[in-house]
Amino acid sequence: MALGVRQLKGREFDAVLVAGPKEFVARFSRGPKDLYVALTRATQRLGILHEGQPPAVLEGTVAPLA
Structure with missing residues (x-):
């Protein structure tokens, strides 16, 4: 199931x-705040799918796949 950030607010999964966090932050005026909402919805497992370097707000928190 794919949901937008507005649909996620107040829910837990x-x-x-989270796919494309760098583009997400750059594309929307509330990008960093909305990314925070998306990243904090997981209760057990969180995955971040991105190309290249993660956005600055995630630097040091994302380990590359081996």
Whole structure:
């Protein structure tokens, strides 16, 4: 199921996959705040799918796949 950030607010999920966080932050005026909402919806597992370097707000928190 794919949901936008506005649909996520106030909900929690066992697992969340956030795709393209760098583009997300750059594209929307509330990007960093909305990214925070998306990243804090997971209760057990969180995945972040991105190309290249993660956005600055995630630097040091994302480990590359081996």
